[in-house]
Amino acid sequence: MSIALRTLDDGAWISVNDSRQVSVSDVWTLTTGTFCDCTPAYVLLEAFVDVDVDGSTVVAHAVGQCLECGTRDSIEALPVGRIVNDDFRPYDPEGVQWLVEPDGERT
Numbered sequence: 001m002s003i004a005l006r007t008l009d010d011g012a013w014i015s016v017n018d019s020r021q022v023s024v025s026d027v028w029t030l031t032t033g034t035f036c037d038c039t040p041a042y043v044l045l046e047a048f049v050d051v052d053v054d055g056s057t058v059v060a061h062a063v064g065q066c067l068e069c070g071t072r073d074s075i076e077a078l079p080v081g082r083i084v085n086d087d088f089r090p091y092d093p094e095g096v097q098w099l100v101e102p103d104g105e106r107t
């Protein structure tokens with residue numbers, strides 16, 4: 001069993017198993033300060049560039065803009081949901097998301 005992940009409609013949606021699951025128009029709350037200096041940062045997504053799965057977590061590569069300071073940048077790995085028993089369980093965009101660190105080793 002594999003999960004089919006892709007972006008649709010020029011990055012407006014993330015499709016999971018040929019079903020539109022995550023819309024780009026949500027505001028996501030990011031906490032780690034890697035996107036901009038705001039903590040938390042309220043980031044309105046503009047487009048999904050790519051989507052991937054990291055373990056059981058579905059991560060999106062996206063472009064977004066901070067509603068407070070106006071920083072517009074790419075987001076390397078935004079967790080948008082997870083795979084449970086081959087089902088997709090989306091995260092609530094209004095919940096606080098922790099960005100996956102690119103090299104997430106903490107010493």
Ligand SMILES: [Zn+2]
Nearest residue numbers: 036038066069
């Ligand atoms: Zn900001």
